[in-house]
Amino acid sequence: MTNWEFSLDCARKLDENDELRSYRSHFFIPNFSGRESIYFTGNSLGLQPKKVQSYIQKELDDWSKFGVEGHEKAQIPWINYHEIFTHDIQKIVGAKKKEVVVTHSLTTNLHLLLVSFYRPTKKRFKILCEKKAFPSDQYALHSQIELHNLNPKDCLDEIEPRNGEEIIRNEDILSRIQEIGEELALIMIGGVNYYSGQVFDMKNITKKGHEVGAFVGFDLAHGVGNILLHLNDWEVDFAAWCSYKYLNSGPGGVSGMYVNERHVDNPKIFRLAGWWGHNKKDRFQMPDQFNPIPTAESWQLSNAPVLSMAAHKASLDLFTEVGMKKLRKKSILLTNFMEFIIENINENSSSRLEIITPKNINHRGCQLSIIAHGFGKDLFEELSKNHIVVDWREPNVIRAAPVPFYNNFEEIFRFGEILKNYIK
Ligand SMILES: *Cc1c(COP(=O)(O)O)cnc(C)c1O
Numbered sequence: 411m412t413n414w415e416f417s418l419d420c421a422r423k424l425d426e427n428d429e430l431r432s433y434r435s436h437f438f439i440p441n442f443s444g445r446e447s448i449y450f451t452g453n454s455l456g457l458q459p460k461k462v463q464s465y466i467q468k469e470l471d472d473w474s475k476f477g478v479e480g481h482e483k484a485q486i487p488w489i490n491y492h493e494i495f496t497h498d499i500q501k502i503v504g505a506k507k508k509e510v511v512v513t514h515s516l517t518t519n520l521h522l523l524l525v526s527f528y529r530p531t532k533k534r535f536k537i538l539c540e541k542k543a544f545p546s547d548q549y550a551l552h553s554q555i556e557l558h559n560l561n562p563k564d565c566l567d568e569i570e571p572r573n574g575e576e577i578i579r580n581e582d583i584l585s586r587i588q589e590i591g592e593e594l595a596l597i598m599i600g601g602v603n604y605y606s607g608q609v610f611d612m613k614n615i616t617k618k619g620h621e622v623g624a625f626v627g628f629d630l631a632h633g634v635g636n637i638l639l640h641l642n643d644w645e646v647d648f649a650a651w652c653s654y655k656y657l658n659s660g661p662g663g664v665s666g667m668y669v670n671e672r673h674v675d676n677p678k679i680f681r682l683a684g685w686w687g688h689n690k691k692d693r694f695q696m697p698d699q700f701n702p703i704p705t706a707e708s709w710q711l712s713n714a715p716v717l718s719m720a721a722h723k724a725s726l727d728l729f730t731e732v733g734m735k736k737l738r739k740k741s742i743l744l745t746n747f748m749e750f751i752i753e754n755i756n757e758n759s760s761s762r763l764e765i766i767t768p769k770n771i772n773h774r775g776c777q778l779s780i781i782a783h784g785f786g787k788d789l790f791e792e793l794s795k796n797h798i799v800v801d802w803r804e805p806n807v808i809r810a811a812p813v814p815f816y817n818n819f820e821e822i823f824r825f826g827e828i829l830k831n832y833i834k
Pocket of ligand 1: 515516517518544546547600604629631632652
């Protein structure tokens with residue numbers, strides 16, 4: 411980092427040395443008023459891989475050709491369509507084959523997993539989560555508690571940053587787990603916080619949770635395809651994610667879930683049943699008794715949404731081709747460069763752009779959350795006017811996520827230029 415400069419030259423050199431630079435051309439970069447945008451919102455909706463159209467078209471062709479027989483005769487038979495993801499997804503989240511399944515949507519999957527892993531008793535009934543969790547997760551947790559005729563006020567323990575701080579300290583999470591002790595039924599945290607970009611210490615949270623006898627699950631909406639995950643090594647009990655953020659699989663795209671191997675064939679883990687979770691051998695003999703597949707697939711209720719899965723496959727093929735290690739390596743450089751640029755702007759002006767995302771690269775993914783002290787939405791509008799797409803949170807937080815697949819160093823330089831000139 412030492413020889414970086416806030417210059418176009420430096421940015422272009424970094425781009426030249428980037429072994430993944432050609433992957434940008436695999437994506438459609440949105441145009442605004444005829445100009446290519448600088449798209450830093452892959453944390454919200456990833457860009458479209460160019461191959462998506464042909465993958466979906468293939469399924470449309472098979473559907474028009476075969477009708478119902480496509481379930482067997484399509485090039486990728488629809489009956490088992492979800493199975494094509496096992497290999498790709500397993501690598502991305504660090505799991506075993508039997509621990510993952512791609513199905514439904516994220517909040518739905520969270521509910522299905524909570525039904526299995528939140529089984530409160532008189533003694534053990536609390537859920538630990540982060541304060542200001544993503545709203546859908548908050549609603550899901552509240553309603554799951556109410557489903558058991560309990561009161562969220564008594565059951566939900568929300569951990570927050572210390573006074574005057576923006577980031578929750580891992581040590582505070584660990585000591586809170588210890589304090590709640592045997593009343594703790596479940597820990598459910600966003601592995602990467604959507605607002606601050608903070609990555610939680612999933613390994614040690616899981617370890618501590620297990621020490622007090624709780625289940626531990628993570629919402630990985632902002633983690634998957636962003637940071638390196640080792641769910642099986644960390645012995646995480648369950649996780650779920652969506653595919654349309656860093657996984658670039660299209661709006662409302664299909665979700666994925668992980669259930670640790672200890673649980674997948676444990677009949678004591680209750681799961682809501684549907685026909686696609688039933689043993690494949692006699693599924694179509696339609697037996698009365700539900701007989702779950704001894705893998706994470708048994709959480710799957712319905713047959714595969716093939717069209718949205720085709721988009722997912724087009725994107726995951728790119729992930730498999732490149733691998734998370736290389737993506738993460740570039741991601742760290744991009745985000746460090748963005749941080750460098752912002753610090754440089756601060757040093758050379760009276761502006762106060764405060765990055766609330768942790769500085770330690772092990773505690774963040776690609777997203778930086780920046781508080782623009784003294785500025786309001788006008789700053790966001792200035793960025794938009796210059797075709798820079800970032801995310802704005804009232805009153806003054808910018809979230810910018812340089813994504814290794816399609817963003818480059820020159821874009822970060824240009825973003826810096828606009829910021830510097832506006833803010834000075
Ligand atoms: C994006 C996101 C969601 C979205 O849920 P959907 O069911 O896909 O609409 C939920 N939780 C978190 C933490 C997210 O970041």
